Amino acid sequence: MTLVRSDATPVIESRSGVPDLEALYRAHAPTVARWAAKLAGPLADVDDLVHEIFLVVRRRLPEFRGDAQVTTWLYRITERVAQESRRRDRFRRWFSRARHLEIERTMAPPHLTPVDEFERRQSSETVYRILDRLPGKYRNVLILFELEELSGEEIATLTGLKLATVWVHLHRARARFIAEMKRDSGRRT
Amino acid sequence: MKEPMARGRQTDADERTPIRDRWSARPSGDGDEALAGALLRSAAAVPPFPAKNLAEVAARLRSRERHLPRTWAWQIAVAFGLLLFGGALYAAVLHILRGPSLRALPAVVPVSMPASAPVRRPHSVVAPPPAPVLSPEPEPSSIVRAEETRAPRLAFRGATQESVATKVSLEPPPALPPSPSALAQESRLLAGALHKLRQERDPGQALAMLDEHRARFGANGALEPEANVTRIEALLRLGRHDQALGLLDGLALTTAGVGREMLVARAELRAEKGRRAAALNDFNLLLSADAPPDVVSERALYGRATCRAQMGDGAGARADLEQYLARFPTGRFAAQARAAIGK
Numbered sequence: 426m427t428l429v430r431s432d433a434t435p436v437i438e439s440r441s442g443v444p445d446l447e448a449l450y451r452a453h454a455p456t457v458a459r460w461a462a463k464l465a466g467p468l469a470d471v472d473d474l475v476h477e478i479f480l481v482v483r484r485r486l487p488e489f490r491g492d493a494q495v496t497t498w499l500y501r502i503t504e505r506v507a508q509e510s511r512r513r514d515r516f517r518r519w520f521s522r523a524r525h526l527e528i529e530r531t532m533a534p535p536h537l538t539p540v541d542e543f544e545r546r547q548s549s550e551t552v553y554r555i556l557d558r559l560p561g562k563y564r565n566v567l568i569l570f571e572l573e574e575l576s577g578e579e580i581a582t583l584t585g586l587k588l589a590t591v592w593v594h595l596h597r598a599r600a601r602f603i604a605e606m607k608r609d610s611g612r613r614t
Numbered sequence: 615m616k617e618p619m620a621r622g623r624q625t626d627a628d629e630r631t632p633i634r635d636r637w638s639a640r641p642s643g644d645g646d647e648a649l650a651g652a653l654l655r656s657a658a659a660v661p662p663f664p665a666k667n668l669a670e671v672a673a674r675l676r677s678r679e680r681h682l683p684r685t686w687a688w689q690i691a692v693a694f695g696l697l698l699f700g701g702a703l704y705a706a707v708l709h710i711l712r713g714p715s716l717r718a719l720p721a722v723v724p725v726s727m728p729a730s731a732p733v734r735r736p737h738s739v740v741a742p743p744p745a746p747v748l749s750p751e752p753e754p755s756s757i758v759r760a761e762e763t764r765a766p767r768l769a770f771r772g773a774t775q776e777s778v779a780t781k782v783s784l785e786p787p788p789a790l791p792p793s794p795s796a797l798a799q800e801s802r803l804l805a806g807a808l809h810k811l812r813q814e815r816d817p818g819q820a821l822a823m824l825d826e827h828r829a830r831f832g833a834n835g836a837l838e839p840e841a842n843v844t845r846i847e848a849l850l851r852l853g854r855h856d857q858a859l860g861l862l863d864g865l866a867l868t869t870a871g872v873g874r875e876m877l878v879a880r881a882e883l884r885a886e887k888g889r890r891a892a893a894l895n896d897f898n899l900l901l902s903a904d905a906p907p908d909v910v911s912e913r914a915l916y917g918r919a920t921c922r923a924q925m926g927d928g929a930g931a932r933a934d935l936e937q938y939l940a941r942f943p944t945g946r947f948a949a950q951a952r953a954a955i956g957k
Contacts, residue, residue, distance in 0.1 A: 446675070447672075447676075450672055450675065454668050454671070454672070455662070455663060455668065458663035458667075458668065459662070459663060462663065463658075471663055471667070472667050472670065472671055475663075475668070475671045476671045476674055476675065479671070479675050480675070483675065513689065548652075548653050548656035548657055549656060549657040551653060552653050552654060552656075552657035553657070554815070555653075570633070570636065571636055571637060571638045571654045571658065572638070572654060572657060572658040573658075574636065574638075574658070577632055577633065589630045592629065592630050592631060592632055592633060593629040593630055595633055596628070596629040596631070596633070597629065599633075599637070599650075602650060603646050603647070603650060606646070606649070606650055606653070607646070
């Protein structure tokens with residue numbers, strides 16, 4: 426489940442000593458895709474995100490010296506690309522693609538769409554609406570802890586934060602999440 | 615002074631306490647944390663990224679082309695579209711504002727210069743053009759705009775000092791306050807409704823603005839079709855399916871553009887209300903055209919299978935489900951389809 430654990434997969438190096446992109450992709454693409462989906466939210470096109478992430482990886486691969494774990498390095502790239510994607514999505518909501526997705530999500534009645542799938546989508550939208558109001562550092566730690574089910578120690582490894590900082594961010598993220606959730610439900614009633 | 619500092623240190627210490635229990639792992643309950651846990655749990659249940667898609671991305675990467683990812687291409691397309699739309703809007707506004715004066719222009723031109731010879735602004739002109747030149751007898755309807763647009767044009771075209779002298783003594787017509795066009799007012803209302811609906815997630819307020827739009831512009835408003843689509847979306851968000859279906863029933867929908875989305879929504883709502891024959895017509899219409907393999911086709915195919923099954927057409931339903939699995943093997947209804955046909 427966790428990326429930290431998947432880091433155990435050996436990264437095959439090419440003759441030049443630089444990790445091989447193909448091997449990196451084979452070992453980490455599923456995890457990167459899962460992170461991307463969770464960090465960017467339900468409106469994101471995960472195919473494109475993974476593509477963008479690995480384009481960055483390919484470009485920056487020669488600079489990777491192994492000072493950090495591969496997973497930490499990949500996570501940071503994923504975080505940045507996902508953040509960009511969220512910025513784009515805010516803009517995108519106004520236009521046809523968002524319209525298409527939103528209509529699709531809104532309109533599917535439960536008897537044809539499985540109820541759980543429908544509710545999951547609704548809840549997912551609500552969760553990300555609330556998460557998007559949190560500062561990025563709190564938002565991502567909360568996602569990694571609650572959605573990705575990483576431990577504090579794993580989050581610290583992945584993000585490069587001190588463990589104490591992870592706990593502080595998580596405490597504050599939870600408090601903000603509850604506050605925003607109440608505000609959100611107040612607005613809807 | 616010491617007390618707040620001590621309290622601050624205490625807070626910091628509390629915040630550093632490790633958290634071991636996840637909200638998303640808690641059982642359902644009534645408290646805020648249980649509610650948050652339930653929400654997070656449902657958002658965490660993301661299906662794994664299909665291996666097929668991973669392979670496709672790998673192929674795109676392997677191609678080594680410097681092509682832009684699809685999202686960028688999409689962004690560029692939107693930017694280009696916006697540019698076109700902005701240009702068109704600007705041209706439309708100019709057309710509306712200048713329309714009367716342009717129509718009146720031929721009547722004005724002869725007064726200040728001969729129409730036969732094209733007159734160019736001489737290069738030697740240093741001083742700015744003289745005061746605005748007005749037609750002696752402007753048409754009442756075009757008075758205000760003529761003042762704004764005709765005079766500078768005439769001056770630009772090199773009106774002589776003499777002609778100015780003869781015209782300038784004329785009293786300018788009384789200025790009327792310009793009123794925003796009906797289209798601009800409609801656009802503002804509709805944009806407001808869309809903002810309420812999409813940005814603020816407030817379909818109730820969006821509906822109120824759409825009601826205001828209808829009250830002011832009636833069914834003949836230039837943007838009534840767009841308002842109607844927005845109204846349907848708002849009603850669906852409010853869970854008022856009957857009303858949404860009522861509106862959708864009144865639309866002559868085609869399989870082009872947003873019509874496809876409306877059509878599949880209507881089919882599903884009709885099926886939900888037990889109007890299966892009508893639903894089947896819509897699904898057939900969607901699937902008979904050259905349907906692209908998108909989410910609308912996916913919903914239509916699965917919806918038709920459901921309708922056929924409910925109407926006792928087992929063979930038809932099975933054929934649809936098999937077609938569904940062939941076209942959308944990792945689709946959102948794939949598991950149900952496989953279960954239904956025992957694969």
